[in-house]
Amino acid sequence: MTTADAQDPQDPQDSQDDDLEAPRPRLPEGFRIEGWETGAVIGSGGWGTVYEARTVADGTPVAVKVLPTGALGPGQRAALGELVAREVRFSAEADHPHLVRTHAVCTVEAPELPALDGAIALVMDRAEASLKDVLDAAGSGRPIDGAERVLRGVAAGLAHMHDAGWVHGDLKPANVLLGPGGQVWLADFGLATELDGTHAHLPPLGTLDHLPPEWWSQRTGTQGAVVRPTADIWAFGVLAHQVLTGGLHPFAGATARARSLSAQSYARGTAPLRLDAGLTGDMRRLIADCLAPDHTTRLPHTARDIAARIEDITGSPRRRRRRLVPAVAAGFVVLTAGAVAGVALLGGGVGTRDDDHDGGVSATVTDARRPVPGEIPADSDVPEALRPVIARAAHRCTDEEITPVLLAALIKAESGFDTNASRPESEEYGVAMWTPSVFRAWAVDGDGDGDKDHMSPPDAIATMSLYVCWLDQRFKQAGLPKKDLPALVAAGYRTSDRTVIEEGGVPARVRPHVDRVLRYLAAYER
Numbered sequence: 001m002t003t004a005d006a007q008d009p010q011d012p013q014d015s016q017d018d019d020l021e022a023p024r025p026r027l028p029e030g031f032r033i034e035g036w037e038t039g040a041v042i043g044s045g046g047w048g049t050v051y052e053a054r055t056v057a058d059g060t061p062v063a064v065k066v067l068p069t070g071a072l073g074p075g076q077r078a079a080l081g082e083l084v085a086r087e088v089r090f091s092a093e094a095d096h097p098h099l100v101r102t103h104a105v106c107t108v109e110a111p112e113l114p115a116l117d118g119a120i121a122l123v124m125d126r127a128e129a130s131l132k133d134v135l136d137a138a139g140s141g142r143p144i145d146g147a148e149r150v151l152r153g154v155a156a157g158l159a160h161m162h163d164a165g166w167v168h169g170d171l172k173p174a175n176v177l178l179g180p181g182g183q184v185w186l187a188d189f190g191l192a193t194e195l196d197g198t199h200a201h202l203p204p205l206g207t208l209d210h211l212p213p214e215w216w217s218q219r220t221g222t223q224g225a226v227v228r229p230t231a232d233i234w235a236f237g238v239l240a241h242q243v244l245t246g247g248l249h250p251f252a253g254a255t256a257r258a259r260s261l262s263a264q265s266y267a268r269g270t271a272p273l274r275l276d277a278g279l280t281g282d283m284r285r286l287i288a289d290c291l292a293p294d295h296t297t298r299l300p301h302t303a304r305d306i307a308a309r310i311e312d313i314t315g316s317p318r319r320r321r322r323r324l325v326p327a328v329a330a331g332f333v334v335l336t337a338g339a340v341a342g343v344a345l346l347g348g349g350v351g352t353r354d355d356d357h358d359g360g361v362s363a364t365v366t367d368a369r370r371p372v373p374g375e376i377p378a379d380s381d382v383p384e385a386l387r388p389v390i391a392r393a394a395h396r397c398t399d400e401e402i403t404p405v406l407l408a409a410l411i412k413a414e415s416g417f418d419t420n421a422s423r424p425e426s427e428e429y430g431v432a433m434w435t436p437s438v439f440r441a442w443a444v445d446g447d448g449d450g451d452k453d454h455m456s457p458p459d460a461i462a463t464m465s466l467y468v469c470w471l472d473q474r475f476k477q478a479g480l481p482k483k484d485l486p487a488l489v490a491a492g493y494r495t496s497d498r499t500v501i502e503e504g505g506v507p508a509r510v511r512p513h514v515d516r517v518l519r520y521l522a523a524y525e526r
C-alpha cells in the first residue's frame with residue numbers, strides 16, 4: 001500500500017543527493033569565525049555545509065552553515081544572497097520556540113582556503129538530529145518516538161509562520177530539527193518568502209516528495225512557481241503520515257517520482273487516497289484534509305486549524321482519557337489495522353479510544369443504549385464475525401459517506417452475507433460478489449496474510465470499501481447530489497462510475513437493487 005522511501009538513480013531528486021557526495025572544501029576543526037569555533041561536519045545541503053561549532057566565550061554549542069560563494073557565477077551568487085537574506089530576515093522577524101534561530105551572519109576569512117574565503121556563515125541553534133535522521137533510523141509501520149510532540153511542534157511553527165505572512169515552501173523531514181532538550185524547530189527558511197496577497201513566488205526547488213500535486217500543473221514564470229500556504233499544508237500531511245508510520249509516504253511508489261505520479265493520479269480523481277491502515281481515525285481525517293487534492297479544497301484547512309486539531313488529538317493523557325469517542329455498535333471492539341481476526345465481546349458501558357499506536361487493539365466501546373450513527377447496531381442481522389471486518393474496512397475510507405452500515409447494506413444486497421456466494425453466469429463470487437478480474441485491479445490484502453483473495457471476506461470487504469470510497473469521490477467530483485451518494489455508490493458498484501456519471505444518477509436497470517440497498521441501510525440506521 002505504501003512504500004518506504006527508496007533511492008532511484010534516475011530520479012533527479014535522488015541524484016541531487018548524489019551530487020552532495022562530491023568532495024567539498026571543508027573548514028578544519030578549530031577554525032575561528034568571529035566569536036565561534038567550528039568542529040566536525042554535520043552534513044551538507046544544496047548550497048553549503050553545516051558544522052558543529054561552539055561559542056568561544058562560553059562554549060555554548062551552535063551550528064554554523066557555511067555557504068561558499070567563490071565558485072558561483074554572478075546569477076548563482078545573487079540567488080544565494082537572496083536566500084540568505086530571506087533566511088536571516090525571517091529568523092529575526094519570526095522569533096518562535098518552534099523555529100530555529102539564526103544568531104548571526106558572518107563572512108569566512110580564509111585566504112589559505114580560497115574555495116571558502118568570503119563564504120557566508122550562518123550561526124544557528126544546534127540540533128541533535130533532523131527528523132529525516134530519525135525517520136531513516138525508524139522501523140516502518142510504527143510512529144516514531146515522540147511522534148505527537150514532533151507533530152505539535154511542526155504544526156505550531158507552521159501556524160506561526162503563516163500567521164506572520166510567510167510560506168515555508170520546503171517543508172520536509174530534513175528541515176525539521178530536533179533540539180537537545182526535545183525541542184522541535186522548523187529550519188531552512190531559504191525558501192520562505194513573504195506572502196504577497198495569497199501566494200508567494202519561489203524558484204522551482206522544493207522536494208518532489210512533499211510538493212503538492214497542483215505544483216506540476218502550475219505555470220512557472222520568470223519569478224518561479226507560485227507557492228501558497230496550502231503547499232505547506234500538503235507537505236505537512238505527507239510529513240505527518242511519515243512521522244506516524246515510521247517513514248511511510250502516503251503515496252505508493254519506489255521512487256520520489258513514482259510517488260509524485262501517484263499523488264497526481266489521486267488529485268485527478270483516478271485513484272483513491274490510501275492512507276496507512278494503522279492510523280487512528282482522528283489522524284486519518286487530519287492527514288486526509290491536509291492532502292485534499294487541490295489548492296481550493298485544502299484552503300479551509302489552515303495551519304492554525306491543523307495545529308489546534310493536533311493539540312486536541314494529542315492533548316495531555318488526562319484530557320485524552322476524558323474525551324469520549326464515537327464508536328462502533330454496543331458490545332464489541334473495533335480492531336485496528338494489523339489485527340482483523342477475532343471479536344472480543346465486552347459488556348455495555350463507556351470506554352475510551354487509545355490514541356497511541358500500540359499495534360494492538362484500539363478499543364472503542366459505546367454505551368449499549370445509544371447506537372452510534374454509521375456503525376452497525378448490536379441487534380442487526382450482520383454476522384458477528386463480519387462486523388469488525390466491515391467496520392475496519394469502512395474506517396479505511398476517510399469520506400464520511402462510507403460507513404460500516406453502508407458497507408453492510410451493500411454486502412447484504414450482494415450476497416446476503418454468504419461468504420461462499422457464487423453467480424458463475426455473471427462471474428461474481430464471494431461475500432462482496434467480486435468479478436475476479438475487476439477485483440485484481442483494486443485488491444487489498446485485508447487480513448494481512450500476504451495474499452489478495454476475492455473469496456476471503458476481509459480481502460473482499462476491504463477491497464469493496466476502497467472501491468466504493470473511490471466511487472464516492474468520483475461522484476462528488478462530478479457534482480452529483482450529496483444526498484444521493486449511498487444510492488449512487490450502490491449503483492456504481494453494480495455498473496461503473498462512468499455509467500452512473502453519464503446517466504446523471506441511478507440507471508433504471510439497477511434501480512431494484514439500489515432500492516434494496518437503501519432499504520437495508522435505513523433499517524440499520526433506524
Ligand SMILES: Nc1ncnc2c1ncn2[C@@H]1O[C@H](COP(=O)(O)OP(=O)(O)OP(=O)(O)O)[C@@H](O)[C@H]1O
Binds near residue numbers: 063127174
Ligand atoms: N542548526 C542545525 N543543527 C544541527 N544540524 C543541522 C542544523 N541545520 C542543518 N543541519 C543538518 O545539516 C545538514 C545539512 O543541512 P542543510 O540545511 O544545509 O541542507 P538540507 O536541508 O539537507 O538540504 P537543502 O538545504 O539543500 O534543502 C542536514 O542533515 C541538516 O539536518
